[in-house]
Amino acid sequence: MRALSLTILALSLSACGGSSKAPEAPAAEPESVEPESAETSEEPEKVEEASGPGAIPTSCHRDGPVCTADPKWVKKLCADLYPDVALYLFQKSSPFTHGYITRKTKAVNASGGVTSGDEWLAFDEEVVLLYHRAPNANGIQVSGAEGGYDAIRLDGSCVTLDSNEVTLNVPPKAKYATIAWRYLGDDTEQQLKAHRPIFEAYVARKKECKGAFSGEVSKKCVDLDAKLNQKVVSSLKDGSLVLEPPAKRP
Numbered sequence: 001m002r003a004l005s006l007t008i009l010a011l012s013l014s015a016c017g018g019s020s021k022a023p024e025a026p027a028a029e030p031e032s033v034e035p036e037s038a039e040t041s042e043e044p045e046k047v048e049e050a051s052g053p054g055a056i057p058t059s060c061h062r063d064g065p066v067c068t069a070d071p072k073w074v075k076k077l078c079a080d081l082y083p084d085v086a087l088y089l090f091q092k093s094s095p096f097t098h099g100y101i102t103r104k105t106k107a108v109n110a111s112g113g114v115t116s117g118d119e120w121l122a123f124d125e126e127v128v129l130l131y132h133r134a135p136n137a138n139g140i141q142v143s144g145a146e147g148g149y150d151a152i153r154l155d156g157s158c159v160t161l162d163s164n165e166v167t168l169n170v171p172p173k174a175k176y177a178t179i180a181w182r183y184l185g186d187d188t189e190q191q192l193k194a195h196r197p198i199f200e201a202y203v204a205r206k207k208e209c210k211g212a213f214s215g216e217v218s219k220k221c222v223d224l225d226a227k228l229n230q231k232v233v234s235s236l237k238d239g240s241l242v243l244e245p246p247a248k249r250p
Helices: 002-019 069-077 085-089 185-191 196-209 221-236
Strands: 098-101 126-133 148-152 158-162
Touching: 002 126, 069 126, 085 126, 085 148, 085 185, 085 221, 185 196, 196 221
Parallel strands: none
Antiparallel strands: 098 126, 126 148, 148 158
16 A cells, blocks of 8 residues: 555656746847947048139120120139130130220229230220120229220230220221230140141241340341231131130130
């Protein structure tokens, strides 16, 4: 009887032990991921556009009897000397109106830029009109009662003219400022010399003047200098020479 009781007790304990399960380990919590700060995130690099000279206007700023250029561009142009741009504007394809000086006139640039070494404009000198200065009823006048113009000479300098100092009537023989060869860019000079009539006149002048552009020279040198100037003008105005936009420009 005692042996039977022990057997029943052993079976009972065995049944209880078999039904129990080992406790499972708690699941590990996921590591928290810090959101990437907007301050530390890399922004795309900003690429700055290379600054450089702007395009030379090729159309009238406004409709009217006188074709002038964009005033903002003219302001930049007249703040310095641009002999290359002057040649470009004097060629046949340029749309801007040409004017002619009615009397010997002092060269003044009201835009603040410098003028050329030739301080006087000759009677009948041809210029390109770039900006119309309307008469100002209030304040200081920078032109006559009827207004005036900012214009560019063949040497690349700007001048401010009263309306009575310039006319649109073409004279029998226009005069021109002297081209500033020593200030021309290489690109413009090469284009001029590539034109045979100009090259021949250039070689003749150089031989007589010994390459000098200032100081005392012979009368023949002066005459050949004027001939070279006229060859450039006639080639530009008749369209036989077409210049590319110069590298040096506002």
